[in-house]
Amino acid sequence: MSETAVVDRTAEVMTINVGPHHPATHGVLRLLVQLEGEVVKDLKPIVGYVHTGIEKSCEEKAYWKVIPFVERMDYLAYYFNMEAFCGCVERLLEIEIPERAKYLRVIHMELNRLHSHLVWLGTSALDLGAISMFWYCFRERDSILDLFEMSSGQRMHTRYFQVGGVMEDIPLGFERKVRAFLEEMPSRIDQYEALLDRNEIFLRRTKGVGIVSRERLLELGVTGPLLRAAGEPWDLRKAEPTLCYGDLDFKVPVGTVGDGYDRYRVRLEEMRESVKLVGQALDGLPEGPHITDDRKVALPPRHELSTSMEALIHHFKLVTEGFRVPPGELYYATESPRGELGCFVVADGSAKPARVHIRDPSFVNLQMLRDMSLDGYLADLIQNLAMLDPILGGIDR
């Protein structure tokens, strides 16, 4: 027995902070990482740096004023946040929205899915060192934002969905612009694929990295492309077809291995499916009103105000007080680009919700990061985080 203790440098555990201000954490996420050499031995995500109390603020607002609040949670999937909230309130009110509104919602939601996946692809490729992808993806993202601007006047956080339908019908020329975009987009996706799929660095960093089994993902409550990449064909658009998803023809891409590469492939295929969905929804777009004619819920058309006393009263009541929702509570989920985005609303009979809770997919999916990264290299942790696609605005709310 020698008296000097032998120190094995590789067995020394070091605790370091990754983030909260690190460009690779996709927001203000802090990871407390235990490192042994370069190998991750333990990991704890610490969140809450951009918590703004949105759920609490919603309790102080009339139902239609809540919409811009919930939109700002997951700031890349604002149409889905709106759909989760509006859909939940519509079900509480037991109103059916017009067919045209359903199609308009699907068109915007699928464009939004494309937009969200484009931001994900650009930033994730950037994390892995491919800076040119970032510029290409943001070019296409910008043309989607132009479309949003055309239909609603805003590029982000459009507040386009209204309880009972959508705010306004699409303007003249919108369809032509969307079709021009849809014409172009598939070839763009092929270009991304060509750039990344033959990139040795990208392939080596993603293939076989961050594998978590399907069973474990289900235990952890993971949904969306992450779950599908592990081979579980679970998509709420197919399983519980709301809006007009039941009428549209699309496939649910699934992976086989469940590594980073599969996650990338699944999202890329989803973009192709979204392009098809928008095209089909435009083809099938029915004529008719874009918002419900229930005057107790939706504002009357502007031209009625000067001729109809009832319209004026309804307008005044809706703007000053808002509509009342009968007591009840409901959970309603949609398939957002990151998984199941659920909204739980408790109505107490007044014009303000008593509780609004958003089940954000990023918040739940973040729990799988530890399983993905354990006993892997620190560099793989960055890749795992990129493929996880967390949106901190949604996690912290």
Place this chain on the structure above:
Amino acid sequence: MPDAVGLEVIAGELRERSEGSVLETSFERGSATLIVDPEPILSVLRWLRDWPEQRYTFLSSLHAADYLPAEPRFAVHYELLSMERAERLNVKALLPDPGGDDLPEIDSCVEVFPTADFQEREAYDFFGIRFRGHPDLRRILMPEEYVGWPQRRDFPVGGEPVIFTNTEREVPGWYR
């Protein structure tokens, strides 16, 4: 969703297995809710997960709500999902307020559904519901040293002073 009859079947079976576990059922607007006693919550959830005819294997969301002034005041909602049948079932456990500084308590379901880890921490953070047996029950979104349960209905919006440069000397303890 199970229909109204299916819900009664589930409630009946649960009542048969353990007396008084299901207090009430409600079927409204196409959504089925089991209102259960908080004490045997783990065995109820386990049965719903494992019983071959139920197989609600996926916990899609866990959240709390404050029904002030109703009594019992708090509720923990478990949104269960059967992926095979694409059916949802809401299990709701009502918790009375013990009063004073005591916190309402319920068993943690992390061992039944590991996904509940973060979501139970969130419910603890905002409503002060203590989950017995949770491996790491700390605040998750609010700062760790924060005092109070901000999403309870009796916690006012603006209950926390906001410090601006013109008020920083008047707000007590700003320098801490």
